Amino acid sequence: MRGRPTPRGLYLITPDEPDDARLLARVAPLLPFATWLQYRNKAAGPALRARQAAALQPLCAAAGVPLIVNDDVALAAAVGAAGVHLGEDDGDLAAARARLGANTIIGVSCYDDAGRARTLAAAGADYLAFGAFFPSQTKPGARRAQPALLRQAAPLGLPRVAIGGITPDNAPALVAAGADLIAVIGGVFDAPDPIAAARACRALFA
Numbered sequence: 001m002r003g004r005p006t007p008r009g010l011y012l013i014t015p016d017e018p019d020d021a022r023l024l025a026r027v028a029p030l031l032p033f034a035t036w037l038q039y040r041n042k043a044a045g046p047a048l049r050a051r052q053a054a055a056l057q058p059l060c061a062a063a064g065v066p067l068i069v070n071d072d073v074a075l076a077a078a079v080g081a082a083g084v085h086l087g088e089d090d091g092d093l094a095a096a097r098a099r100l101g102a103n104t105i106i107g108v109s110c111y112d113d114a115g116r117a118r119t120l121a122a123a124g125a126d127y128l129a130f131g132a133f134f135p136s137q138t139k140p141g142a143r144r145a146q147p148a149l150l151r152q153a154a155p156l157g158l159p160r161v162a163i164g165g166i167t168p169d170n171a172p173a174l175v176a177a178g179a180d181l182i183a184v185i186g187g188v189f190d191a192p193d194p195i196a197a198a199r200a201c202r203a204l205f206a
């Protein structure tokens with residue numbers, strides 16, 4: 001992953017959708033506008049998560065969109081995902097790398113913490129996620145960060161992901177501050193027209 005061109009655009013993240021068919025129906029029309037898709041379902045048990053991740057993998061492969069699994073290294077390995085996203089409670093980066101290999105995308109949450117970003121960049125993360133930048137209905141308690149942090153992280157030389165309450169309307173400030181990818185759940189899936197919202201997010205990187 002390191003050494004490749006910096007990915008830019010919409011990093012779409014799935015909502016907590018319990019119904020498999022509905023999940024695929026909601027995601028499929030948005031994939032043409034997504035640079036990456038993250039499978040995240042905080043309400044599902046292991047069996048549902050395994051089934052949904054396995055169903056998303058061929059959909060993403062057909063669309064040419066790397067699938068990144070939230071939280072779960074074993075699930076990422078089991079479905080042959082392109083990557084995994086790890087937060088502070090999701091296990092060790094080195095262990096994930098040993099399990100998944102050099103070509104797997106391993107992204108990490110850095111919240112509002114520049115020091116954590118430096119440490120995890122040095123430890124081999126493939127991208128650094130910061131936020132929440134705006135109030136998030138998906139994760140109302142998320143720690144908040146300031147856009148200046150994105151600029152401050154530029155010298156680390158890794159793709160910078162912004163997350164938290166992002167919509168096509170508020171995202172331009174984050175792109176201007178250096179976000180390479182905007183990670184979005186509600187701003188797309190809860191929009192009156194999700195396809196228009198996804199298209200508008202992608203257009204910010206044109």
Ligand SMILES: Cc1ncc(COP(=O)(O)OP(=O)(O)O)c(N)n1
Pocket residue numbers: 011038040042070071085086087088089090107108109129130139161163183
């Ligand atoms: C791209 C991206 N950034 C941050 C997160 C949040 O990860 P984490 O802090 O582990 O919280 P949960 O998503 O697990 O609730 C993310 N998932 N993706």
Ligand SMILES: Cc1ncsc1CCOP(=O)(O)O
Pocket residue numbers: 131132135136137138139142163164165166183184185186187
């Ligand atoms: C997982 C996560 N981490 C910080 S905010 C957030 C939720 C992002 O969802 P939304 O785009 O709906 O605010």
Ligand SMILES: [Mg+2]
Pocket residue numbers: 070071085086087088089090
């Ligand atoms: Mg997590």
